[in-house]
Amino acid sequence: MKREEKASISIMKIICVSIILILISGISVMAVNTDLKDVTITLQNGYEMTTMTSKSKVSDILSENNIILNEDQKTIPDLDSEIASGDTIKITDKSYNEVQIAKISEEGIETSLNQLLENYAPITEKIVVEQVVIPYETITKNTTGTSTDTTNKVVQQGKDGLKEVTYKVKYQNDVEIEKSVISEVVVEEPVNKIVQVQKKTTSRSSTLPRASSASTTGGTVYKITAYCPCSKCCGKSTGRTASGTTAIAGRTVAASSKFAFGTKLNIGGHVYTVEDRGGAVNGNKIDIFVNTHAEALQWGVRYLNVSVVN
Ligand SMILES: [Zn+2]
Incomplete structure (x- = not known):
């Protein structure tokens, strides 16, 4: 009987210890879970990466991921902000202004939206001069004759000409959106190719x-x-x-x-x-x-x- 008692006590002990251990480990898992944040970082080129971090300051999270901003880049929210799990850090151009978008959506003013669009994607104009080839034409000259048997003879070789075309090109976000011709100057006139179709006078050549x-x-x-x-x-x-x-x-x-x-x-x-x-x-x-x-x-x-x- 004594032995059985001892055994049941030791079993109880084991159960108690293991319950405590399970509790401790459970708490520590929960603690780790609350410490680590799930953060999405959107790069300026649109690439999205997700990271687990124990940090909460934006600048710390960026340096943890070896992300260094350019001079003309910023983050939304800004570098000093504290963020929570599930948040997104967006890296964008400094001219992009999300705060203004929020304000406008409240006020609903169209003119400032246009200003904002211009701010975000300014249209630039450039004058571009291109040299354009003027292809030569081929002129065929028929000579009189009775035979259908013909030979082609190049009397004059053709030569392409050249002209300088001045365009006004509009760009938005470095993408060409409009191209219009302002002027054209012929630098070199093309020379027409002249081909003479020579009919062989066979049967009537004796006359x-x-x-x-x-x-x-x-x-x-x-x-x-x-x-x-x-x-x-x-x-x-x-x-x-x-x-x-x-x-x-x-x-x-x-x-x-x-x-x-x-x-x-x-x-x-x-x-x-x-x-x-x-x-x-x-x-x-x-x-x-x-x-x-x-x-x-x-x-x-x-x-x-x-x-x-x-
Ligand atoms: Zn000779």
């Missing part, structure tokens, strides 16, 4: 081109090159033409056999005489005789209207 005398409008476009008496141009420099005449610059041209020797051709407004032939002078090609190789090079390749002069 003489229209005999429209000195008119240059009714002719056919030929590829006009130039040659001189040098060995590069002629292989041999005799100065004598295939028809037996002496070549004279400004008169002598080499053409294919569709033009008889002596035929007078109006080439781009100047009248020449067919006096020569050439291996490369076939189809719609004519070679104009010049005195020097430099002149021949300078002439290059031209596409000109050609018509037979009666």
